[in-house]
Amino acid sequence: MILDNTILWQFDVLLLPMVIICALAALTIKDLVGAAIVTGAYSFLMCLLWTEMLAVDVAFTEAAVGAGVSTILLLATALHIKRKAKD
């Protein structure tokens, strides 16, 4: 029933590992600017996931806020401080 044709569960199966990988990467990359950009990618993948789950408004907002403004804010901060993180 769940595995019907109207839903993109295959897409889902592909995207979720990528999201998790992005999350792990964002936390482990030592370069903070890189980490900020990976966080942006994470947000963008999330946004795709939500579109796939038909949450268009949420995806729209996340695209503007999460992938857009948040990333810029993170970047702005990362550029203001020492770029290398210890862990």
Add this chain to the structure above:
Amino acid sequence: MIAAQTPILILLAPLFSGILITIFAQKSKNVAFFLLILGMVGSFSAACNVLLQVLQGSGPIHYRLGDWPPPFGIELVIDHLSGMVLFMVSGAALLTAIYSKHTVEVEIPDRIHHYYTLYTLLVSGLLGMVATGDVFNLYVLLEISALSSYALLARGRGLAYIATFKYIIIGTIGASFYLLGVGYLYIKTGTLNMADLSTMLATPEMHQSPSIKIGFIFIILGIWIKMAFFPLQGWLPNAYSCASTTTSCLIAPLMTKVSVYIMIRLMFSVFSADYIFKTLQWQQFMVWMACIAIVVGSVSALAQRNLKRMLCYIVVAEVGYMVGGVWLANSNGFSGAVYHIMSDVMMTLCLFMAVGAVIYKTGETSLEAMRGIFRRMPITAAAFLVGGFSIIGIPPTCGFFSKWYLITGAIETGQFHFVIALLFSSLINAILFFRIIEIGFFSPFDENGHGTHQVIVVNEAPAMMLVPMVISAASLIIIGLYTRFLMSNIVQWTIPVGL
């Protein structure tokens, strides 16, 4: 017509005054202060009105926002418990607002109007949290109060930024846990309205569902972080003690108490006594935790040399009182906890105000700032004494009666360790306050150990600070004397079914 609208006015008054301060009071701090007081007075009078309505009427007041019927729209629910807490919160906020005039001008010289705006937002967030009948709305308001408290706390001295950052991290974990818990409840029930949730959660299969249990755990954990309950109390003393005087006067009494209120509300209005005490059965464990919280808080308070930090640890211990009282799972313990919310708001307010006045006058924050206090600032000292006696639990201050109920409740369930913890903390508090009284009473000794009796000029804090302080000190005794009235007219009605 207006009477029906008062519940919403409680929150709108501070909210509007905040917005208007931002828009119109960029230049003049007096206008800002005037608007602040206006908002607080409006909120307080509306809260009084609502409390009276609740006391006179039968049953809780429901206010539908946007006229939508409850499970679809959001509603405010004001019953005896929330009416009382609204009254206390708006009252304390009004007193602190009056008190703030002088200290803010000294401690936060620039951008006072922003400070005041954040102040009003914090207050409206807290009031909204108390009044709401919707679990998700609670989250939004939780975040408002959290965000504005971050700003207020960061404008402190010393390590304020580090402390605030820690608070942001842990506070966000708390709020997110709460949100996740609400998610678990939503997934199992499909509703967000508290009353609706409680009817849906009353079925036996819901009682057995692990998801509901997880939801409950997350929600409770989130709130514990917010109220700094052991072992999640680490952020509180740093954050509060580095804050400026007004901020600590506002936040220390209100935040933890409102969080305790929310815990009570969620435990008994969303879940039920049946579920928590019969299905989960954590009473023993929780009361032990409360005992540890009390002991840890009191002992840490003893180790402090800084007045505000000492008070902060007392706040931690007091949270243990209330949590323990609620989890005693009988009506006496519950009444004690509710009554203690009321009295503790006033106690901490009074103490923080008195200490703030001392800091304002001396510029010192260590215990030594209290030297010669009885002659130098007699009124402040008297207020401090009354507050201290109340924390110790000396009749007829209200602290005695809350302990009375808590201990009675503990004896009823045979949890004598809680009795011992309460008494222990009373004794520690007695030591704490008499240590300060000694410092205040004895002037420095000469080499023979004799008092020097130097002439100390009376140098009292300004009236704007004294009046709220005296009011809060007096209220401690008044609450104590009217215990019977409060118990039979308010607290008794708040006792949930099944206790």
Add this chain to the structure above:
Amino acid sequence: MDQIPFISATPALAILVSLAAVPLIVLSSKRPNLREFWTFAAGGIKLLLILSMAGWILAGNTHTYELWKILPGLSLKLKVDGFGMLFALVASALWIVTSVYSIGYMRDQKEHAQTRYFCFFAIALSATIGVAFAGNLLTLYLFYEMLSLSTYSLVTHHQDEEARGGGRKYLTYLLGTSIGLALPAMLITYNITGSLEFSSLGVFPEGVSKGMLILLLLMFVFGFSKAGLMPFHSWLPGAMVAPTPVSALLHAVAVVKVGVFSVLRIFTGIFGIDLLAAQDLNTIICIIASFTVIVSSCIALTQDNLKRRLAFSTIGQLAYIILGAGLASKLGVTGSMLHISMHAFGKITLFFCAGAIFVATGKKYISEMVGIGRRMPITMFAFFIGSLSIIGLPPTGGMISKLLMVRGAMEADMAWVLAVYLVSSFLNAAYFLPIVYKAFFCTEEESLFPQEYNEAPVCCWLPPVITATVSMILFFFPGLFLGFAQVMMSG
């Protein structure tokens, strides 16, 4: 029922009158004479108010006045009965005498902060009368704590290092025991019985286990540690750092007697002497009290500081009173109630004398007082009378009460208690009489004082003479106090 011959709020007024004097005292701080006038006025009115109730009480009635309904089912309540009257009368009468003495002492010593002193004195008195008239345990506890706190500033009046140490000890013991022991005991009692009212039959229902009763008894007895039972006694010698009038009134009359009074109230009102006797609880009390009596008397023998010797003597006498009550026989309890008043008059005389000696000569130690009788004959004669009263010899009131307690011991068939009374009386004699002997009967060479008459100011020697006289009068006419005690025990 007859119409009461006084306003029903009289007990409350009696408590409030000295509190009302506080603002007046503060306001007239610049004019010492006016300030002292307020003290006397309040004292006089208080005594009159209390006396106005005396007749009614002696006739075997009691009077209850509800102050305030504070908790559901529990109120702050005043109740005047024989025992309370007895104590209130003693305390308020002695307040006036002590005020006279205080003025002499404080002015002569040029003490600082006299206004504060008189203020807290007045508050302490209110609390004492409050305890005396307390109608239930909660009210009693309230005034008890009020007394502990208000006397702190009196004890530490000198504000020097010694005073700080004494004050610390004072509060640690008093607050520690009252919060740590008496409060939970009260709450447990309330939980078991649902009532904190005093009732001569006791409040405990049948079937409360003996272990629980013993536990509660011990918690109460030690919790009201103003009674000075060992091992919670050492605050009392420590508190002797206070100015002498304070020691005199508070540590011979108000504070310690409040402790004993509270313990006796617990015995008679909460447990009920029948229960004590039936459950054999009185043996425990007797053992603790006897131990304290003997040990403290022995310690008193070794003290050279006069005030400290008096302090240990007080500890012994307090234990005496509790011992009397612990006999759980009517005579014994009557005797111990009576002893509260008799000892008060005797001991305050002694303290006044010690203070007068200090004022006149600056001497504190007994070894320095050889021959002082020639210099201060009046004072030392009063001292002699006071000692007789403590020892229990005629013609002083102390004898009457001791006699009653001894008879009580015989009635209760406790021979060993008799022995304790006997031994301790000897010890009392042993630590008091040598002082008097050395003061008067010593050779010229031994005397440390030149042969001249030089008394302390009249304000200092008159009060001890008055109290000593009263002590003697009480031997011949003990009727009033005895009446109160008997009314209490029969009613």
Add this chain to the structure above:
Amino acid sequence: MDNVLTYIVSGYNYWAALILIMIGMYGMIAKNNLLKKVIGMSIFQSAIILFYISISYKSNASIPIIAHGHGVADHTAIDPNLYVNPLPHVLMLTAIVVGVATLGVALAVLQKIYRVHGTIEEDEILESIKE
């Protein structure tokens, strides 16, 4: 095979959300670098949003905008099964905004910390406090 797949798919989103929550929480608590903590926070919050959005999803449904012609005009009944549950979307819009607000505040405090202490490594800050 289909059974296994069904099993996986039916819980897969929740698993991912919970794993992400744990990753975020670990980052917030255990990371030494304060900016990493902030990133952990933002992961945590997005993960919760994912959790909610997963609740809202219904198979065989469409986006929560009523197709033209349905509703008032012709009084044709609207079949609830045709649209996904809109309520979690609403809630999560709020949560996103709250998330960015918290992020901004955290970054502001972080910049201040860097100015005062010269570092954003937690252990170095603790050391500098001790001195």
Add this chain to the structure above:
Amino acid sequence: MKRLTLLLTLILGAYLIWSVEDLPEWGDPTSPASTYLSPHYIENIVEETSVPNLVTAILADYRGYDTMFETVVVFCAGLTVLTILRRTERKNKKVSTPRPQREGSDIILQNTARLLIPPMQLFALYVIAHGHHSPGGGFQGGVILGASFILLALSYDLKKTLKRFKESSMLFYSGLGVLIYAGIGVVCLLLGKNFLAYAAWSNFLGITELEAHSHGMLGVEIGVAITVMAIMFSLYADLASGGDLDEGL
């Protein structure tokens, strides 16, 4: 500490994932969440509010109270960042922050931005206005508007942008947006209905209650957009310049 945290998170995570069993299947149309409240919304929203975008309708009307406070959250965040960063305490500044260096001005970037910004803002207005019928609304539109200013600041520099959009006007607009939202609610209250009951506007504006709902929502969306726009840019301006409002990135 780290190990302990890892262990704890692993245990907690394992327990949570194990308990997913108890949750309804993903996409199950019969789960309680899909069968309890949402059918009512889906069936009745068009009748009750005449807005086909369910999310907008619930956001701005049924749960309008939430959304008002959400706007307040944004407002609060802007103020918070401002109070924290813009403090005039230059004396005890230990470290001079390393500023990202800007090498000349990039003509291509600037011209592209110049071309991009007007349509961007136009699109934002569309998103706000058309939120009733298509995805979008006040938040999204506001963020895009704010982003257009951020883009301007990124491609030129912050100072120049701040000349166009001053800090004091940012504050004014952020307050104004909340005021519009709350004001619309309060007018409802003054017109005799409950707070945020847009139907109250119908007599006042001479329209049907249904239209009043729709108009009310549009009004509050505009309020939201104004606040969000001002605050998003203010956040960027403060964070990018470390609170000095001079150069930016």
